[in-house]
Amino acid sequence: MAEAPEVSNPGQRDVPPDLRIVLIGGRRLDGRPSGKSSAGNIILGQSVFDTSRRTAQSEARQQEVLSRHVTVVDTPGWWWIYTLQHTTKLDQIEIQKSVHLCPPGPHAFLLVIPNDLYLYPYVQPSLKQHLDLFSAEVFSHTIVLFTEAAPCSDETLKSKFKRSPTLRWILQQCGNRKHVLNISDREDRAQVKMLFEKIDAMVADNRGRHYSVDGAHGNALREEMKVWAEGASKRFDQVQKQRKELRALIEGGKVPPEHLRLVIIGAHYAARSSAGNTILGKSAFDVNNGDRRTTCCKISHSLVADRRLTVVDSPGWFYIHTLQETSEMDKLEIENSMNLCPPGPHAVLLGIPLATAVNPSYLRSVQEQMSLFREEIWKHTIVLFARGDWLGVKTVEERIESDEVLQWMVNKCENRYHVLNNKDHSDKTQVEELLDKIEEMWAGNENPYYEVxxxxxxxxxxxxxxxxxxxxxxxxxxxxxxxxxxxxxxxxxx
Ligand SMILES: Nc1nc2c(ncn2[C@@H]2O[C@H](COP(=O)(O)OP(=O)(O)OP(=O)(O)O)[C@@H](O)[C@H]2O)c(=O)[nH]1
Ligand SMILES: [Mg+2]
Incomplete structure (x- = not known):
């Protein structure tokens, strides 16, 4: 329902006394931030948004800025180049929640685009689909905010617009409203003042109206998140109970093997090689930074937390391919991965992405590829979630509860899952905890390993x-x- 125009300050320009802003935008595949949180900090003149980790939930912060009461809402970014179906439900809901954090609704959306980002044509459908998470009026309340770490000339910007039809399309959708913000210069308040003036002009063009929010929708979102949070806490408790029981077996005298054999499998780009390196504590496997896909199995050994480890890395399958669509060579290599550590692995680590949504085709693919092995493989499998940094303030259990496909996989592995952040080499406990979980699985299994x-x-x-x-x-x-x-x-x- 649209709200009435707000009362303006008597004797002043026709501007709302409060200013409510929502920052939106995408993420780059290389993980570099797009600067939403930094822009929020510049606007509010304080470090109120945490820029040290990924923004995983929408958060509102308020400050008095240039004699106005300003609310800024920061949101999780979607992948610039992926369509909406690749954005996790958790992110989709958090993005939608943003407008309900600044009642009665934002005056402005700032679509944050880093100045040095080249916008490929497939950004256009992605942006369109993600902005459809809001109502149709979103574009008429949006200003494109170019973030830069160092001042860039008007000429550079102009040539950027010239080179990118996608950018021209975006600007056209936003009525050509744009602003450049230097996110490394907090002292420059003139740039914030100018931004407020542009927002005021847009609000005036919208006849004083802010973006209208639907309260019932906000309540439905909150309800859905509550259900996930309850499920997450229940699952967490179950896992702790289950682990305690298995640990008791070990403490009761069931001595785990001092040499553990592990095989990492999963879809292409599921961070298998990186996980192998993190576990072994060394660069044993080539990481794919664009050109180093694993095509053959590779084996490596190390001594970690008083255990001898053998780890096998394997080629990934294309994430939605059936077994029939997977090449014979990849199939043979994947199947052979188990044979490289005879008599068989104590643990199979199934790499699953946290940062993108997994749909039913993804699940079918996992099920088919796993059928290369005997059904018993699942008894020795742990779901390995890489990109733990993606979670931010969220828990892995919340991610699982918000995704039926993940629930299926985790349930199939009897609640065995683990999160690794392969970018954090200082955190040794993440590997120690994984090894503990492997030993606990071993203790609970009838067969000590998956026999080849x-x-x-x-x-x-x-x-x-x-x-x-x-x-x-x-x-x-x-x-x-x-x-x-x-x-x-x-x-x-x-
Ligand atoms: N942010 C983040 N990036 C990660 C993490 N783990 C891996 N990556 C990145 O993900 C990309 C793919 O990682 P790989 O380990 O090569 O994945 P893979 O499954 O072995 O890939 P293929 O062998 O090509 O199928 C690389 O750019 C890694 O740097 C992580 O925990 N966090
Ligand atoms: Mg690899």
């Missing part, structure tokens, strides 16, 4: 060898062909 079938291992080895020979032969033939062609072009053959 040596005859199947020999069969795979033979197939791989035959494949390698064939590949070598093809390489020789194509090598010879290109040599002949080269010589022909160089006129050496007549």
């Amino acid at each position: 079938d040596p005859s199947r291992a020999a069969e795979i080895e033979a197939k791989k060898e035959a494949g390698d020979k064939k590949a070598k032969r093809i390489k020789e033939i194509t090598g010879r062909q290109s040599r002949v062609l080269k010589e022909l072009f160089e006129g050496k053959i007549h």
Whole structure:
């Protein structure tokens, strides 16, 4: 329901006495922040938003700024280049919640775009879908806020607009309203004053109206989050109880093996190699920073927290591919991963992303790839959530409760899951706790490890060898062909 225009300050310009702002925007895949929280701190003139970790929930902060009572709401960012279906439900709800944190509704949305970000064409549908989380009037209340760490000239900005049709589209949607904010200069209050003037002008254009919020919708969001929070706390308690019982078995004399064998599997880009490195405490596996996808299994060893560890890294499957769509070579490698640590792994770590939504196709893919092994594999499997830094103030249990696919996987593993932050090399307890969980799983299992079938291992080895020979032969033939062609072009053959 639209609210009536607010009363203006008598004797002053026709501006609302309060100013309510919501910061929105995307995230880059490389994890660099887009500057929403920093922009909030600059606007409010205080470090009120935590910039040391990812903003995982919408938060409102208030200050007196330039003689006005200003509320700024910071929100979690979505992935600039991914469509809405890749944004977790937890993030979607938090983004929607933002407008309810500054009643009766924000005067302005600031769409934060880092100055050095190139906006690819697929940002356009992504932005459109994410702004559809709000009502249709959102664009008429939005100003594009370019954040910069160092002042950039008008010319640079102009050439940026020229080069990017996506940016031109965004500006067009926002009535060409834009502002540049230097987020490294808190002393520069003139830039904030100018921003307020632009917001006031937009509010005047909107005939004094702010973005209207639907209270019933706000209540429904709060209710949904309450259900998740209750489920999360219940699951957390269950896990603690379960772990205590298993620990008691170990303390009662069931001595865990001093050498643990682990295999990491999962979809492509699920942070398997990084997790392997974190667990081993060294750079054993190549991390994919754009060009280093794991294509063959690799094995490495280390001594960690008084345990000898063997870890196998494996190639990932494409995240929504069925078994039929997965290449024979990848399938053989994935299946073979278990054979590389005979007689079999004590633990299989199934890498699952925390930072993107997992849909039913993702689940079907996991189920199909896991069917390369015997059903018993699930008894030895722990769901390994990487990118723990993504969680921010949220708990992994909240993430699980907000996602039915994750619930299925975690339940299938009898509530065994663990979170790793592979960017934090200082936190040794995260690996120690994982090893504890592996020992507890071992203690509760009838079979100490997932036993591999040596005859199947020999069969795979033979197939791989035959494949390698064939590949070598093809390489020789194509090598010879290109040599002949080269010589022909160089006129050496007549
Ligand atoms: N922020 C953050 N990034 C991570 C984390 N773990 C891995 N990454 C990044 O995620 C990307 C992929 O990581 P990898 O470990 O190579 O993933 P992978 O599953 O082995 O990838 P493929 O072998 O290509 O399938 C890299 O850019 C890592 O730096 C984490 O805990 N936090
Ligand atoms: Mg890898």
